Amino acid sequence: MIPRAASASLPPWLGHALRTQRGPVPWHAVVRGAMAAGPLLGAGVVAGRVSLGVVAALGAMLAGINDRPGGRRVAVRRLGVPALAGACGMAFGSYVVAGGQGIGGAYAPWVLSLVFAVLGLVAGAFSAVGPVASAGGTQLLVTAAIGAGMPLPEPGWQRALLFLAGAAWLILLRLLLPSPSPVTGSAGAGRPYRLDGERAAVCAVYEAVAALLDSVGTSRSTDRRAALTAALDHAQDALSGPRLRRHASSAAERRLHAQYRAALPLGEAATALAWAGVPLPERVGEGPRRLAAAIRDGGPCGPLPAPARSDAGLRALDDALLHAAEAFDSGAAKPPHGRRRGPADVLRTAAGPGGREYGMRVALCFGASVAVAQALQHPHWYWLPATTVFLVKPDLGPLVSRVLCRAAGTVIGAVVFAGLAALLPRPAGLVALVAVCGALIPVATRHFAALTAVVTVLVLALVMVGGEPQASPSRIGETLLACGIVLLVGHLPWPVPRGxxxxxxxxxxxxxxxxxxxxxxxxxxxxxxxxxxxxxxxxxxxxxxxxxxxxxxxxxxxxxxxxxxxxxxxxxxxxxxxxxxxxxxxxxxxxxxxxxxxxxxxxxxxxxxxxxxxxxxxxxxxxxxxx
Structure with a gap:
């Protein structure tokens, strides 16, 4: 991968494919990943029920893809909602094919394609609602294809429960294991680690306010204001999880609510000063920095330097600092609130232009890939529609970028697995390989090609542990075919407006x-x-x-x-x-x-x-x- 600055000189579609995210390694997520899919698969092998371990490991793997930094409680929704959708998809796919006695059975060849196309239309439309809905729609379609095509002895309801159990295991690890945080230090060692993610998010807001104040009157102010918006969005999400939405259940939570709400007028004053564009003294940003330090260290904020009250923006900043100092001391505040999406908003978004366009594209890709897979009669036919679901997702990047990254990642992952499979003992070596890949997923999510390579190795290991032969060549072939289908559908004329x-x-x-x-x-x-x-x-x-x-x-x-x-x-x-x-x-x-x-x-x-x-x-x- 190349740095963002270097990729800026390339065509946008190519520069995006080569760009990667940066940041510290999320070691706590790495540990959770290592303890999720691998141990579940190993438990199934030891118990002599390999298929149980494979399905549970699959649930943990897909949940691991959604395991991102943030508070514990908001992670319940981020991981749990897609997992529930995935369990429903697993049951749906299993019973649809069972009802038709499998591929080439009682169903006419086009019936299964039509059923899956309709499912893709609905899931794709609701995926436009937001990130959690998008992850849920993706897991619904992927597991529907797996449930329909993977040869497993368990009935559909058992597969769904096993898949859900695998995801629940990762959620449990997310809730119970301590996670290192930039706001955890010696001064705050006695604080509840369960709020580390929320505390870090609120701390980042105050640091973003200070950075915006420092940049007033410079060319950096626009980017700093955007960074403040991102920090506020993240903190708002972190404080909106279960038991944090309406009534804080502990003094620590009430304090975090107070600290977040105190940042809102600070952000407003800083944005107004940035709009005015008059450079400020360096000491103006010191107050928010001290507030950030108080959150990080768990101590009092102490006296805050007051800006000169020479205009409306500075007077608003001074008043906001005084209010923040009071809030930090008392910890009394209502929970943060904003306009929440209701069922009407969700339906309006799903039925809107974006939902209709994405739903139709998913339906056509998903249905066409099922039809092609039936025609090929490949034993792993479900790989083709499952691959198209990931390729058609717009939140993973532009179309050509997704295709390039998916193709490159699959080839790399398949080649790596072919070499490892020839060397590792079975099944112990493959179980260990699944554990290693689970640990790599949180790091690999920074780039789609890297994530594809890791997931390819993990999936091929699961298939081989399940008793099937080496499948690297067919995995490459079906991925390239899926890339072709998605590229073709992406450039077809549409009955609805583009964009x-x-x-x-x-x-x-x-x-x-x-x-x-x-x-x-x-x-x-x-x-x-x-x-x-x-x-x-x-x-x-x-x-x-x-x-x-x-x-x-x-x-x-x-x-x-x-x-x-x-x-x-x-x-x-x-x-x-x-x-x-x-x-x-x-x-x-x-x-x-x-x-x-x-x-x-x-x-x-x-x-x-x-x-x-x-x-x-x-x-x-x-x-x-x-x-």
Whole structure:
């Protein structure tokens, strides 16, 4: 892999394929991976029920792909929802084929393809809802193919329970094992390790605020504001897991809620100062850094340096620091809140342009790959549709990037496994190989090709432990065939407009930005004048609602930016369908930044400055021309 800076000079579709994520090795996830699939497979071998171990190890492996950094409790949803979907898929595939007496049985050749195409349409449409839904849709389709094609003696309901048990084992490890954290140190050694992920996320918010303040008036401020948005998104997710959503269940949790909420006005003031663009003294960022240190070390924040109260932005920052100091001392706060997606929002997204486009593409790829696999009559026919499911996922990168990485990763993994299989004793050596691959998955998720190589070795080892012969050549052949199917489908004419995913995200960002703007302008009547944190309860509720709307606006903008960046890295024939979306997103970002600056001035004076009003009018007019 090459650094991001070097890949910038390449064509976008090729640069994305060569780009890899960076960061420290997640050793705690590596340990969990080593203790998940390998031991489960070994237990099945020792008990003389190899098929049980294979299915359980498969559940642990797919859960391991979703095992990302973050709080323990939010990990229950991130791992558990896809695992439930995978168990349903395993049962569905098993009983569908059992009802037709298998491939070439009572079913006509096209019936199974049609059934799986319909399943792909539904799963693909709901995958557009968000990352957890996308992971759930993927596991549903992958396990449906496996349940239909893998020769296992257990009935469908037992396969589903075994798959779920394997995923549950990894979730249990995630909840019980201590995980090293950047906020765990000698000063905080007595704190509950179960909150390390949440504590690290909140600490990162304060560090991002300090970094934004340091960059005010420089070319780095835009990137630092985006980093603050990402940190706030991560912290919001970390604090929204089970038992953290409505009522904090311990003093430590209540303290984290207070610290997160205290960061919201700090982020607002820092964004307003960045919008103004006037460089600040170096000491201005010291306050948020001390607050971050207090979270990291578990001690008091101590006295915080106060900025000069020379304008509205600095006065808002000073008030926010005072409020944060009080919150850190008292630990009293309501849980963070924002607009949560209800069933209507989920259905609207699934039925929207992005859901329809993705659902149709998944349905065509999944159904076509099942039809081709039936025609080939290969013993591992289920590999072909399972591979197409991963290849068609847009959240794994642009289409050509996914295809290149999948092909390269499969070839590398198959060649490596062929060499290892000739040397390792069976089955003990293969069980150990599965454990090693499980440990490598958390590191390999930084690049799709690396993840593909590791998963290929693991899957081929599972197949061989299950009693089947070496399958590296057929794995390569079917992967290349799947790449061809997905490339062909990806470039076919469509009955629905292209770029639906980008348009969905931009529409959501536009709605959130306008809702935020309307709320801020509603306060520009002299009714909110007692400083950022004074006033009566109505003023406090007004500001709390404003901070929630601001979070929604920046979060939906970040999601739109991600979709736009992925679309821009497609081949020109596909990238052109999202042309102009970058300009819309930039205008929306300017509008939300300006609205934040307006909010700070309205709090300070109760009036909307003329400069701000003119800027908002200009941006709204620009949005009508670029829409």
């Amino acid at each position: 639906g995913r980008v348009q969905d995200r931009l529409s959501a960002a536009r709605e959130s930005a306008h809702a935020y703007l309307r709320h801020v302008l509603s306060g520009a009547d002299g009714g909110v004048r007692d400083g950022a944190h004074g006033g009566d309860s109505a003023d406090a509720e007004h500001r709390a609602a404003r901070w929630a709307l601001r979070r929604d606006a920046y979060r939906t903008l970040a999601e739109a930016r991600t979709a736009i960046d992925l679309a821009a890295a497609e081949l020109p024939t596909l990238a052109r369908h999202s042309a102009g979306s970058e300009k819309v997103a930039a205008t929306l970002e300017s509008l939300v930044d300006t609205t934040t600056a307006c909010a700070v001035h309205v709090d300070d004076t109760g009036r909307l400055p003329r400069r701000h009003a003119e800027r908002i009018d200009a941006l709204l007019a620009e949005l009508t021309t670029v829409a």
